[in-house]
Structure formats: C-alpha cells, structure tokens
Amino acid sequence: MDALRLILILSLLSFSSSAVAADNGGEKVTLGLYYESLCPYCSNLIVNYLYKLFESDLISITDLELIPYGNAKVHPNGTITCQHGPYECLLNTVEACAIDVWPDVKDHFPFIYCVESLVYQHNYTYWETCFEKLGLDASPVTDCYKGKRGTELILRYAAKTNALQPPHRYVPWVVVDGQPLYDDYRNFAYYICKAYKGTTKPTACTGLSFGLIRKVKMNLFDTLYGDKISQSKLFEAVQAILSWLQRNKTVASL
Structure with a gap:
C-alpha cells in the first residue's frame, strides 16, 4: 500500500x-x-x-x-x-x-x-x-x-x-x-x-468542520463528566466519534 x-x-x-x-x-x-x-x-x-x-x-x-x-x-x-x-x-x-x-x-x-x-x-x-x-x-x-x-x-x-x-x-x-x-x-x-484569506477556497475545504465538532464534543464531555474522566480518555472518545463521522461522511455543517 x-x-x-x-x-x-x-x-x-x-x-x-x-x-x-x-x-x-x-x-x-x-x-x-x-x-x-x-x-x-x-x-x-x-x-x-x-x-x-x-x-x-x-x-x-x-x-x-x-x-x-x-x-x-x-x-x-x-x-x-x-x-x-x-x-x-x-x-x-x-x-x-x-x-x-x-x-x-x-x-x-x-x-x-x-x-x-x-x-x-x-x-x-x-x-x-x-x-x-x-x-x-x-x-x-x-x-x-x-x-x-x-x-x-x-x-x-x-x-x-x-x-x-x-x-x-x-x-x-x-x-x-x-x-x-x-x-x-x-x-x-x-x-x-x-x-486562508483568499476569495475562493479549494474544493478540499468544502464541508470541513471536524475541528469545530471536536470542540463541541469536548465541551459536551466536560459538562457531562467533569473531573470523573481524564483528558486522555476524553480525547480518545472524541477521536473515535470523529473517525466514525468521517468514515460515514455524516459531518453536519455547524
């Protein structure tokens, strides 16, 4: 490969x-x-x-x-x-x-x-x-x-x-x-x-909102669990969610 x-x-x-x-x-x-x-x-x-x-x-x-x-x-x-x-x-x-x-x-x-x-x-x-x-x-x-x-x-x-x-x-x-x-x-x-500050962005930029979604998920986990879950575990959970979303191409525009 x-x-x-x-x-x-x-x-x-x-x-x-x-x-x-x-x-x-x-x-x-x-x-x-x-x-x-x-x-x-x-x-x-x-x-x-x-x-x-x-x-x-x-x-x-x-x-x-x-x-x-x-x-x-x-x-x-x-x-x-x-x-x-x-x-x-x-x-x-x-x-x-x-x-x-x-x-x-x-x-x-x-x-x-x-x-x-x-x-x-x-x-x-x-x-x-x-x-x-x-x-x-x-x-x-x-x-x-x-x-x-x-x-x-x-x-x-x-x-x-x-x-x-x-x-x-x-x-x-x-x-x-x-x-x-x-x-x-x-x-x-x-x-x-x-x-990027250009007037026309590359087609690769269309629909990219993974970073924003990650921030939303981190805030959600912090709200739900507070200090009961470590940051490393939070990160692992978020990455798993994002990977699933990317694989299934269901990333929504936020």
Missing part, C-alpha cells in the same frame, strides 16, 4: 501548483510540522494523514514546512542527543539534508514520506533504499549528513524549535500560521481552510 501511495503522491505532485492562491490573491497558509524521525506518532501523521495534502487541491494554498528536530538536545560541548537514540539523530539529519538539497516540497516530501513509511513499518534501517525507489542521486544528501552542513542544519532547526511560542510540549507539534493545533493536529486541513 505504501508503495502505491508513494506513486500516487509523485504523480499528484507533478501536477500541483499554486493556481488557487494566485488567482484570488490569497497568501498561502503555513503548515509547520515540528517532529523527530523515529517518533511513532510523527511517522503516523506523515504516512497516514499529511500525504492527503497532495490528494486534492489543498496543497495549492499550503506552504508545508518540515522541521526534523523535535525533542533533541544540544549540549554545551556541541554534541546533540535525540530522544530515540543515535539512529534518530542520523535520520533527523538525513531528512534535514534532503530538505536542503531539494528545497521544493514536491522534491523532498516523497523522500521523507518514503523514509517515514519505513519507520512506521519498523524497517527504518533500510532508509537508503528510498534513493533507488525514487530515482534520486544519493550523493548530495550523503555528503551533507556526513559533513558539516548536516550539523549546521540541525542546529538551525534546534534554534527554530526552541524559539516556538508557546514552546512545544510534545511531538508532533503542528502549527498553522504560527498557531499550535495541540492535540487536534490531525485535523490540520480544517485549520488551513479556516486561516
């Missing part, structure tokens, strides 16, 4: 453009994903949710920015440690280098998607196969992550991550035009459409 999805992403990216934003004068909405390469929640977001940007015309109004650093630490002696160990530091740097070598999202996202698909499948040690799968020259990325440039990029992402206001609490940390989505990050499409 991931291989077929990767082919789909590549074909969709080849036809993607900024036509909607250009036609009606709207500025693109920035979608920032602060993540770390071996975080299971991060790979799940990239593999099962973020790729949907390219399934429709939503990417035409979205400036997608990936920041692979997450909960890593830069120590006074200049060394960098990562939450999931040295291999995560390696892949963070590899992905940072891919973004640097291929700055256009249509070029670097398929590679990052490929790597994170292997992370999701617990096969991340085979990440180098993504060069061959995508027909990419590995040498620029290899030279980058093995040299000083890779470290420079990670330090840049460290500074960017540490400058977040409010500070990130966990990963994935998703922001839309600088505003964090907190635990509603999977519903990024709703927030992109809400933030």
Whole structure:
C-alpha cells in the first residue's frame, strides 16, 4: 500500500501548483510540522494523514514546512542527543539534508514520506533504499549528513524549535500560521481552510468542520463528566466519534 501511495503522491505532485492562491490573491497558509524521525506518532501523521495534502487541491494554498528536530538536545560541548537514540539523530539529519538539497516540497516530501513509511513499518534501517525507489542521486544528501552542513542544519532547526511560542510540549507539534493545533493536529486541513484569506477556497475545504465538532464534543464531555474522566480518555472518545463521522461522511455543517 505504501508503495502505491508513494506513486500516487509523485504523480499528484507533478501536477500541483499554486493556481488557487494566485488567482484570488490569497497568501498561502503555513503548515509547520515540528517532529523527530523515529517518533511513532510523527511517522503516523506523515504516512497516514499529511500525504492527503497532495490528494486534492489543498496543497495549492499550503506552504508545508518540515522541521526534523523535535525533542533533541544540544549540549554545551556541541554534541546533540535525540530522544530515540543515535539512529534518530542520523535520520533527523538525513531528512534535514534532503530538505536542503531539494528545497521544493514536491522534491523532498516523497523522500521523507518514503523514509517515514519505513519507520512506521519498523524497517527504518533500510532508509537508503528510498534513493533507488525514487530515482534520486544519493550523493548530495550523503555528503551533507556526513559533513558539516548536516550539523549546521540541525542546529538551525534546534534554534527554530526552541524559539516556538508557546514552546512545544510534545511531538508532533503542528502549527498553522504560527498557531499550535495541540492535540487536534490531525485535523490540520480544517485549520488551513479556516486561516486562508483568499476569495475562493479549494474544493478540499468544502464541508470541513471536524475541528469545530471536536470542540463541541469536548465541551459536551466536560459538562457531562467533569473531573470523573481524564483528558486522555476524553480525547480518545472524541477521536473515535470523529473517525466514525468521517468514515460515514455524516459531518453536519455547524
């Protein structure tokens, strides 16, 4: 399935453009994903949710920015440690280098998607196969992550991550035009459409009200249960409701 999805992403990216934003004068909405390469929640977001940007015309109004650093630490002696160990530091740097070598999202996202698909499948040690799968020259990325440039990029992402206001609490940390989505990050499409100021919104924005529905449900649960149910349980219940609604396409306009 991931291989077929990767082919789909590549074909969709080849036809993607900024036509909607250009036609009606709207500025693109920035979608920032602060993540770390071996975080299971991060790979799940990239593999099962973020790729949907390219399934429709939503990417035409979205400036997608990936920041692979997450909960890593830069120590006074200049060394960098990562939450999931040295291999995560390696892949963070590899992905940072891919973004640097291929700055256009249509070029670097398929590679990052490929790597994170292997992370999701617990096969991340085979990440180098993504060069061959995508027909990419590995040498620029290899030279980058093995040299000083890779470290420079990670330090840049460290500074960017540490400058977040409010500070990130966990990963994935998703922001839309600088505003964090907190635990509603999977519903990024709703927030992109809400933030877009153009006169004509993409067709992908039609009927998107998941974020609003989630807020209504959270208020309902708080009213019914108060302190008798934990926030994590509330979130799980809300996500289950939203997933059911999405599957059955019965989301009502609120």
